[in-house]
Amino acid sequence: MATDKDILRARHRERGRAATAQRRARYANNPDAFKAQVAVWQRANAARVRPAHTASQAVYRALKRGLLVRPSRCSLCNRSLPLEAAHSDYTKPLKVIWLCRPCHRWWDHRHPKTRREAAA
Numbered sequence: 001m002a003t004d005k006d007i008l009r010a011r012h013r014e015r016g017r018a019a020t021a022q023r024r025a026r027y028a029n030n031p032d033a034f035k036a037q038v039a040v041w042q043r044a045n046a047a048r049v050r051p052a053h054t055a056s057q058a059v060y061r062a063l064k065r066g067l068l069v070r071p072s073r074c075s076l077c078n079r080s081l082p083l084e085a086a087h088s089d090y091t092k093p094l095k096v097i098w099l100c101r102p103c104h105r106w107w108d109h110r111h112p113k114t115r116r117e118a119a120a
């Protein structure tokens with residue numbers, strides 16, 4: 001028996017899928033225009049994007065130097081999917097937890113670090 005909450009979740013998922021399909025169609029239609037729009041957004045939101053990018057670069061370098069080791073399983077769901085470094089604080093770039101992509105998206109949504117008002 002589907003509860004109201006199940007129905008709301010299904011609608012939310014469906015809207016997400018529709019938005020993703022729309023984005024992919026826009027990209028397929030004109031990749032250069034799409035990339036240009038992304039670049040404009042990134043420049044306008046540099047204060048939000050830059051700390052995340054810097055932290056991610058630090059993780060990449062630390063992995064190459066062997067300072068960080070990527071585990072084989074997600075810290076949340078324990079599945080062995082490709083893992084991403086999740087930051088709770090971009091000023092501590094090597095303090096990460098390792099999450100699979102679905103868990104990372106969920107976790108970032110639950111633990112927002114950069115907000116519009118913080119960047120302003």
Ligand SMILES: [Zn+2]
Pocket residue numbers: 074075076077078079099100101102103104
């Ligand atoms: Zn996971």
